[in-house]
Amino acid sequence: MVVPSAASREMAPESLPLGTIPTVDMSAPSGRGELARRLAKQAAGPPDPLGYGSRNIGANGDVGELEYLILHADPAAVARKARVIDAEDPSRFSLFQSLRFHSSINLFPICLLPQQSHSWQPIFRDPFYPQKRQGSLSSSALAQKCHVSKSRSLQRSSERVRGRGAAARVPGAGPARRGPGPQGPDVSRLISAVDSDSLLRINHYPTSAAALRGPGDRSCTAEDAKSGNSNGGAKGTIGFGEHTDPQILSVLRANDVDGLQVLLPNGRGGGDEWVQALTNGRLVSIRHRVMASTSRPRLSTIYFAAPPLHARISALPETVAAGTPRRYRPFTWAEYKKAMYAHRLSHNRLDLFHASGDDDAADDEHS
Numbered sequence: 001m002v003v004p005s006a007a008s009r010e011m012a013p014e015s016l017p018l019g020t021i022p023t024v025d026m027s028a029p030s031g032r033g034e035l036a037r038r039l040a041k042q043a044a045g046p047p048d049p050l051g052y053g054s055r056n057i058g059a060n061g062d063v064g065e066l067e068y069l070i071l072h073a074d075p076a077a078v079a080r081k082a083r084v085i086d087a088e089d090p091s092r093f094s095l096f097q098s099l100r101f102h103s104s105i106n107l108f109p110i111c112l113l114p115q116q117s118h119s120w121q122p123i124f125r126d127p128f129y130p131q132k133r134q135g136s137l138s139s140s141a142l143a144q145k146c147h148v149s150k151s152r153s154l155q156r157s158s159e160r161v162r163g164r165g166a167a168a169r170v171p172g173a174g175p176a177r178r179g180p181g182p183q184g185p186d187v188s189r190l191i192s193a194v195d196s197d198s199l200l201r202i203n204h205y206p207t208s209a210a211a212l213r214g215p216g217d218r219s220c221t222a223e224d225a226k227s228g229n230s231n232g233g234a235k236g237t238i239g240f241g242e243h244t245d246p247q248i249l250s251v252l253r254a255n256d257v258d259g260l261q262v263l264l265p266n267g268r269g270g271g272d273e274w275v276q277a278l279t280n281g282r283l284v285s286i287r288h289r290v291m292a293s294t295s296r297p298r299l300s301t302i303y304f305a306a307p308p309l310h311a312r313i314s315a316l317p318e319t320v321a322a323g324t325p326r327r328y329r330p331f332t333w334a335e336y337k338k339a340m341y342a343h344r345l346s347h348n349r350l351d352l353f354h355a356s357g358d359d360d361a362a363d364d365e366h367s
């Protein structure tokens, strides 16, 4: 990622020790995307799905005005990726993890917003964001370790509150049971398991919409993004197109540049695309997008709390009753991810898992 820090802007070139810094043409004659690729090292991308990506989101043609880094939340996996990103000296990258994260934290659990109207609502900036850290990469990219640990503790508290009386079925955990056990509810265990598939994502939306684009590229505007939903009259450049996060919980922290918008459904649920399978539609996975700013770069860090790949996702028993039958057939997180990678960003992948009459019987057999 190419994010100038305040410190580097202030440093006069002649004060840098000669011979220690490789020469890079920052005027970007081949476009800023190419420059970003050179600086971040091509070996780090395209994401597989972890790693560095620029503009392309997934493999199905979605583009946004951003560059990003996706890391596994497991520090050992980050260390392995560090060796790919910087084979000569992985510690240059791993070092980021050991830096302390001092600033106050502002967390938006994206999936827990109430249902009200049907329009794009901006999520406002963090009022506590320290001025001195604004626009600095260190506030975001270098915060991986601390952000993950803070997010994990938040997710545990959140699951404890939400999960009272709830139970989820985890492979190998035996039959589903009711009520939080001594370790907290099973839902919490799903996302705090050592082999959980939780991720950390760092997004950088550069100031100029054209910054990451090569010659001849069309811009991707709100009008272009055929959402099929009201966009609240917003005009501008889409930084990250509309989608729902597939994981169980998303915890987001951003710098002080606005851009995140959520689409609130119309009170009737807006269809199955809004719902979460684990709660049989009681909790919504909110549709959201990011508009790119024309004046200052936005940086965001999102912790996605996910279950292990082999975990079986099925509606919590207390969400299923005669009047509220199971909406989705049970599936593993790996199956869901596979479906996700096969479709466009805005696709409603839960449609692929609608329950048929036989699913209840099949599920009972397994419990």
Ligand SMILES: O=C(O)CCC(=O)C(=O)O
Residues within 6 Å of the ligand: 201, 203, 240, 245, 252, 254, 260, 288, 289, 290, 299, 300, 302
């Ligand atoms: O950058 C943001 O503020 C949100 C990005 C996002 O929705 C995502 O990475 O899933």
Ligand SMILES: [Fe+2]
Residues within 6 Å of the ligand: 243, 244, 245, 288
């Ligand atoms: Fe998202």
